[in-house]
Amino acid sequence: MIKLTVYPAAFGEPTASPFCMKAMCMFRAAGLEYELIETPDPRKAPKGKLPMLEVDGRVVADSEDIRSIIEVEAEIDFDEGLSDRDRAISRAVIRMVEEHVYFAIVADRWGEDDNWRHVREAFFKDIPGLFRGIVTSFIRKQALQQLRGQGIGRHSPEERFERVRRDIISLREILADKAYLFGDRPTAADYSVVPMLRAALVTPVEKPLAKFIRSTPNLMNYVTRVTDNCYPIAN
Ligand SMILES: N[C@@H](CCC(=O)N[C@@H](CS)C(=O)NCC(=O)O)C(=O)O
Incomplete structure (x- = not known):
């Protein structure tokens, strides 16, 4: 198994x-x-x-x-039926959300104090109360260092949003009025993009990134469609 x-x-x-x-x-x-x-x-x-x-x-x-x-x-190919060009775009889209949008979300969650309080509670609730403060401060510091190393942590929240806003516009334009990014059935990019958009949307204290996604109707309908049709069915 x-x-x-x-x-x-x-x-x-x-x-x-x-x-x-x-x-x-x-x-x-x-x-x-x-x-x-x-x-x-x-x-x-x-x-x-x-x-x-x-x-x-x-x-x-x-x-x-x-x-x-x-x-x-x-014995399947998630991108079956896609042209070589669409396969290439799919790869670029996956890289964009996983290596750029993702880190903006981490910065919104771990870098900003209002969200960090929720992150600490949600992710580290099993650490005994006595140690939680020290351990989570250390883990947060490491995460912020990684964000600086990656580069996104060197931008202000406003600069960060402006960069990631352009990524969301790219997704909006690639999706256009299709059901899924590359047509009428889900492919690999959808399984990568929608969890990332949802991660922004469910971040407890809403940031400009989530507001921008929420104000983009084709993306919001797409998020609902992929969630309904591709997310694991709860037991
Ligand atoms: N490239 C990896 C990224 C996985 C990843 O970044 N996972 C995060 C959680 S969203 C993680 O485990 N981070 C732990 C850490 O960085 O210490 C993949 O596609 O699986």
Whole structure:
């Protein structure tokens, strides 16, 4: 049995992580059986991040490699029927949301004090009260250092929003009036983009990024469509 390890639910989402959500959507789309394991602690994962997958004695880190495993195991191609050009755009879109939009969301959540209070409560509630303050301050500091290293942490909230606003406009234009990013059926990019848009939307204290997504009707309808049709069905 394939085992998928993800973060537990948070902020009304089945898992706290958009990458874990992407993996769960891909499993649903592939119709593959798997055992879901939840942990708040990613330290045992090969790259210290989740999701992580275990199959035939192998441990696979990273949702991109998990995608490849799912496609091989289920003998499917999530992007079947897409032209080479659309496959290339799909890859670029996935990179944009996972390597740019994602970090803007992390900055909104971990960098801003109003959201950080909620993040600390939601993600670290199992740490005993006595240590929680010290441990979570340390983890937050590390996260903020990573944001500086990545680059987005060097921008002000206003600059950050302006950069990510252009990404959302790109998504709006690629989607246009289609049901899914590349036509009338979901493909790999949808499993990556919608968990990321939802992560912005469910961030407890609403930031300009979420407001902008909310004010974009085709994207909001798309989020609802993908959630209804591609998210794992609750037990
Ligand atoms: N490229 C990875 C990114 C996964 C990722 O960033 N996961 C985050 C949660 S959303 C994580 O586990 N972070 C822990 C850490 O950075 O310490 C993927 O696609 O799976």
